[in-house]
Amino acid sequence: MSVSGNVFRYPEEIRDDFLQTADIQFRDGSKASPAEVWHYLTEIGPKKYPHIYDYSNYYGRKISGDVTLPFSLKHNYLIMTMDERMTKAKQNGIPVVFVQGGQSVDPYYAAGAIALRPASVGIWASCQHEGLNLNQEEVRRANQKEKAYRAISFEVCQSAGYENIQEGTVPVDMIAPYSCLRCSDVSYGLEAHRHGKRKDVKLFLADYPLDHQKDKEWAITYFAENIRRLIESIDELTGGKTTAEDLRKEIKLHNEGRRLAMEIADLWWSAEVPPTNGKDRRDLFQMGGMELHGDPEASLSLLREAKGYIAERVKKGQKGFGVSDNPVRIFVCGSCVFPNEYRIEEVGGIVVGNDNHWSDITTIVEEDGDPFYNLAKAVLSYPYEQSIKERAKWTVEQIKRSRADGVLFLYNWGCNTQSAVARALVDEIKRESGVPTLIIEHEQQGTQSEQLQNRVNAFVEMLK
Amino acid sequence: MANVSAFAGVDVGSLGTKTVILVDGEIAGYSILRTGINTEENGLHGLETALENAGLKREDLKYIVATGYGRISAPYADKTVTEITCHAKGAHYLHPQTRTIIDMGGQDCKAIRLDEDGNVTDFAMNDKCAAGTGRFLEVMANVFKVSLDELGPLSLRATEVLPVSSTCTVFAESETVSLLARGERPENIIIGIHHAIANRVGGMFSRVGIESDVFFSGGVAKNIGMRKALEDVLKVKIVEPKKDPQLVGAIGAAVIAQNSWKRGR
Incomplete structure (x- = not known):
């Protein structure tokens, strides 16, 4: 069933070691043992989702070949079981809320809901289709994209996700993003929902004040009130009553994820040689946002386990699978898109960081005091949502910490926000950090073209 | 040997x-x-x-x-x-004195800046647009029923530059057909096309900057009309290539x- 003629198989030799690793802990108290995960990845997954096992470098979402990193295997398991897990949660009466990329999800979980960003909704929808090879999956994605154009806007980006709600593909109960100006899909989605058919899907907009919002007391209080109303809105769905203590507890849990991701990043960045490849690094860092798997506890159990493995590799000076000697280090900024990491590694580069989700992950919420106020203050402090000057300052810090040699700013076709700030932000970054930069408009389709790759490769060659 | x-x-x-x-x-x-x-x-x-x-x-x-x-x-x-x-x-x-390259090939064009050792320091490429490419000029040559090689010399015979507003291959083709129907001289339209492309390429140089000496490479660099239009629009002198620029x-x-x-x- 492989299009590339190269099918990935987890090697039997790693089985025994993998079986010694930790269980995945889920939010509902259940667990997945490594034996279950192994069985799924080696027996069920290849039959259910052949496209995921297509082992071509042209497939940016292909499985990482770094088989001795247990979190990498478990992450794949969690992605492949998205439909099963979400269906189970829905059967248990847990509402699913559609949120925005790059925002924290503490209040949604505090109120007993599952918060999914557009990309996760897309993964859930994809998992409903079994037995597709890579070409068939790409065709499915392209068709899905056309539906998004019709349902939302011609300018919508590839990770839209809202079309799945409009069509009822995935049973989302509520749409409730923060209204920050990071993504033009939010406005398109809200407008589409206003005139769309799905009136049964509740709508809530957490109104995000802009313009030095983090420094204004009224703005913090105002947004705290929005969070309170958001939680009350979810309570109406569950019939429960969420307390301030529930939110405080949830914030602590998410802070642990955020802190772990930052500690792991510091380890990763401190290493002489990159301890994982770019794909595993991106997944690992992003887990700190606690949204990736639709289950914060599951993400947390992976992060807790991963830290030791990364520390061990850094100590031994062990290089991630597929990483070349002395690779050119690239920091990726811009929209919620990323280049094909495998192909960058092929030509001697590696992506060492992204600014997008990292912005909310690096924003720790104060744990003492009013949790609504604290959360509002943190959310209004996301570096990505600040003025160009402030955002650039934070980005330069990340570039320095990650020891990046160059900055690639990718904005999505149709991304009206990131395309608007690209030039000014990149000029500021270049001026402050002194590293070479390149701005590229990302394709409108999910599959990246040779044109885009050509620019990225030339940039890597330029930095060598 | x-x-x-x-x-x-x-x-x-x-x-x-x-x-x-x-x-x-x-x-x-x-x-x-x-x-x-x-x-x-x-x-x-x-x-x-x-x-x-x-x-x-x-x-x-x-x-x-x-x-x-x-x-x-x-x-x-x-x-x-x-x-x-x-x-x-x-x-x-x-x-070796080249510091800026204008490269126009079959399907894309690039602005490249380089240092004294020939290392790339910055670059920009056209994106999702055929303007400034060999393919665009091939389509235009077809409209005038001439070979690709004849386009450049024909443009040098122009008496005035006609404005061609679009650099979209399809729309520029229909604009050209309309200009011909209006009775305009083909050479004046051809030079207009070359100027439209040069303007588009100029946009890429505003991103990376331009420094002498400027070298014109790629298949389109064989087109004397394109070379002339670039010199006029970018206000630069393009060096004489010692070999076929393609x-x-x-x-x-x-x-x-x-x-x-x-x-x-």
């Missing part, structure tokens, strides 16, 4: 496959062929033809570098490098092949 150390650069572009053989740092042979549908065979055929032209055999080649869009299907190559890097090395080889990418690839072999990789 006994004990020859030859190096090849193969530039498999969207329209043309160019190959250059270097021996002792000098161009010993080359070939320019029309790119067909079998990418790997195109490169191999280009190599054979250039070797024949140089009077050499395959065994004489110590190192091969492939570039251009076809480089991803070049199992015969020891290394692949993007054409951006290759154009910089090629232009530096032909004219070969620049392949020359750069061959230079990289020679350097890589010397460094032992």
Whole structure:
């Protein structure tokens, strides 16, 4: 069933070691043992989702070949079981809320809901289709994209996700993003929902004040009130009553994820040689946002386990699978898109960081005091949502910490926000950090073209 | 020839496959062929033809570098490098004072800045638009029922520049047809097309900047009208190429092949 003629198989030799690793802990108290995960990845997954096992470098979402990193295997398991897990949660009466990329999800979980960003909704929808090879999956994605154009806007980006709600593909109960100006899909989605058919899907907009919002007391209080109303809105769905203590507890849990991701990043960045490849690094860092798997506890159990493995590799000076000697280090900024990491590694580069989700992950919420106020203050402090000057300052810090040699700013076709700030932000970054930069408009389709790759490769060659 | 150390650069572009053989740092042979549908065979055929032209055999080649869009299907190559890097090395080889390159090929155009050693320091490429490409000019040549080679000389016979507003291939074609229907002189429309492209390319230079000496490479660089329009619009003097500008990418690839072999990789 492989299009590339190269099918990935987890090697039997790693089985025994993998079986010694930790269980995945889920939010509902259940667990997945490594034996279950192994069985799924080696027996069920290849039959259910052949496209995921297509082992071509042209497939940016292909499985990482770094088989001795247990979190990498478990992450794949969690992605492949998205439909099963979400269906189970829905059967248990847990509402699913559609949120925005790059925002924290503490209040949604505090109120007993599952918060999914557009990309996760897309993964859930994809998992409903079994037995597709890579070409068939790409065709499915392209068709899905056309539906998004019709349902939302011609300018919508590839990770839209809202079309799945409009069509009822995935049973989302509520749409409730923060209204920050990071993504033009939010406005398109809200407008589409206003005139769309799905009136049964509740709508809530957490109104995000802009313009030095983090420094204004009224703005913090105002947004705290929005969070309170958001939680009350979810309570109406569950019939429960969420307390301030529930939110405080949830914030602590998410802070642990955020802190772990930052500690792991510091380890990763401190290493002489990159301890994982770019794909595993991106997944690992992003887990700190606690949204990736639709289950914060599951993400947390992976992060807790991963830290030791990364520390061990850094100590031994062990290089991630597929990483070349002395690779050119690239920091990726811009929209919620990323280049094909495998192909960058092929030509001697590696992506060492992204600014997008990292912005909310690096924003720790104060744990003492009013949790609504604290959360509002943190959310209004996301570096990505600040003025160009402030955002650039934070980005330069990340570039320095990650020891990046160059900055690639990718904005999505149709991304009206990131395309608007690209030039000014990149000029500021270049001026402050002194590293070479390149701005590229990302394709409108999910599959990246040779044109885009050509620019990225030339940039890597330029930095060598 | 006994004990020859030859190096090849193969530039498999969207329209043309160019190959250059270097021996002792000098161009010993080359070939320019029309790119067909079998990418790997195109490169191999280009190599054979250039070797024949140089009077050499395959065994004489110590190192091969492939570039251009076809480089991803070049199992015969020891290394692949993007054409951006290759154009910089090629232009530096032909004219070491080059600091800026305008490259116009079959399917894209690029603005490349380089340092005194021929290393790329910045670049910009056209995006999702055919303006400034060989393919665009081919479509236009077809409208005027002339060959691609005739477009440039025809534009030099213009008495005035007619404004052609669109650089979208399809719309520019219909705009041209309308201008012809209105009775405008073909040469004046052709020079207008060249100016429209030069303006578009000018946009890329506002991003990366322009510094002398300016080198014009790629298949479109053979077009004297395009060269003139670029000089007029960008207000720069373009250096006279010592070799066919279409070969620049392949020359750069061959230079990289020679350097890589010397460094032992």
